[in-house]
Amino acid sequence: MATRVGVVMFPGTNCEHDAVLAVQRLGASADIVWHGDTSVAGYDALVLPGGFAHGDYLRPGAIARFSPVMEAVGRFAAEGGPVVGICNGFQVLTEAGLLPGALQKNRGLRFLCTTVSVRVESSASVLTAGVPVGTELAIPINHFEGNYTCDRETLAVLRDEDRVVLRYVDNPNGSVDDIAGVCNGARNVVGLMPHPERASDPLLGSVDGAVLLGALLASAEPAAQATVA
Amino acid sequence: MASPERFSVLVEVHLRQGIADPQGATIERALPALGLGGVTGVRSGKAFRFDIAADDEASALALATVVADRLLANPVIEESAVTVAPAAVTGPTA
Numbered sequence A: 001m002a003t004r005v006g007v008v009m010f011p012g013t014n015c016e017h018d019a020v021l022a023v024q025r026l027g028a029s030a031d032i033v034w035h036g037d038t039s040v041a042g043y044d045a046l047v048l049p050g051g052f053a054h055g056d057y058l059r060p061g062a063i064a065r066f067s068p069v070m071e072a073v074g075r076f077a078a079e080g081g082p083v084v085g086i087c088n089g090f091q092v093l094t095e096a097g098l099l100p101g102a103l104q105k106n107r108g109l110r111f112l113c114t115t116v117s118v119r120v121e122s123s124a125s126v127l128t129a130g131v132p133v134g135t136e137l138a139i140p141i142n143h144f145e146g147n148y149t150c151d152r153e154t155l156a157v158l159r160d161e162d163r164v165v166l167r168y169v170d171n172p173n174g175s176v177d178d179i180a181g182v183c184n185g186a187r188n189v190v191g192l193m194p195h196p197e198r199a200s201d202p203l204l205g206s207v208d209g210a211v212l213l214g215a216l217l218a219s220a221e222p223a224a225q226a227t228v229a
Numbered sequence B: 001m002a003s004p005e006r007f008s009v010l011v012e013v014h015l016r017q018g019i020a021d022p023q024g025a026t027i028e029r030a031l032p033a034l035g036l037g038g039v040t041g042v043r044s045g046k047a048f049r050f051d052i053a054a055d056d057e058a059s060a061l062a063l064a065t066v067v068a069d070r071l072l073a074n075p076v077i078e079e080s081a082v083t084v085a086p087a088a089v090t091g092p093t094a
Helices: A016-024 A069-078 A088-095 A152-160 A208-219 B022-030 B057-072
Strands: A004-009 A029-034 A045-048 A083-086 A102-104 A112-120 A136-143 A147-149 A164-168 A179-183 A189-192 B005-015 B045-054 B078-086
Touching: A004 A016, A016 A029, A016 A208, A045 A069, A045 A088, A045 A208, A069 A083, A083 A088, A088 A102, A088 A189, A112 A179, A136 A208, A147 A179, A164 A189, B005 B057, B045 B057, B057 B078
Parallel strands: A004 A029, A004 A045, A045 A083, A083 A189
Antiparallel strands: A102 A147, A112 A136, A112 A164, A164 A179, A179 A189, B005 B045, B005 B078
């Protein structure tokens, strides 16, 4: 049976169809999960895609965190289910406390829409399992608040525990320690600012994002997730 | 039994010291271009005003602080300051 991916959609999310299509083309089945739903039962992995959830009012992710579905996402994550937040999804996961740190306005105060090189820094996460450390991937970014920050103690923990999953080769937004993506302590929740779903077809200029999404699907094999309700 | 009083709340949210404030920095850099020199230490932030009905000022402050901590500010990067005062009687009388 194909791996089932739930793509969580908030009002204002705008990358859900891209994410659905990208994982479908890698052989998974995918559905959009509405933010008002209170269950994510039946899914082997969850993706929180990009956009402007709840208009990004107050702060990106600040209102989305209180959407009903987030309780189910939290339970799914606590039980070890793979969860990936892309761009706005990363912001939602930090606001929800599922990932450390926060995303603040880009250094230079510019909205950035370009393709960047990111380097895989750890193969020990659901998004990078099996991808060799040092692999450089060309993946688009598209954000205003992508400048990752955290306090010094948190940064030390992230480094010591090998939880910086991706770093920018040439830091575009001022993120501390060039961080483009991090994972939680259990390594099953990953957030990243670049958009792998936008680098999943030769027509889009790069297929490097498929490397990450493929790793996510491999991590989400139904057998590995049998206990996730 | 006394009915609850109304209190006016002001919550100011600003970035923590040490967190880069590109908006404040940009404003500060723009001021000399307007011929307004000598302005330093510009920090940007947000202000929220709302009313709370509570039995006393201490309860109003307690609730306002929870609102500020749980929603209005992200403690990772922001701090908040909460001010509570009895609501001024405004508007036409009935």
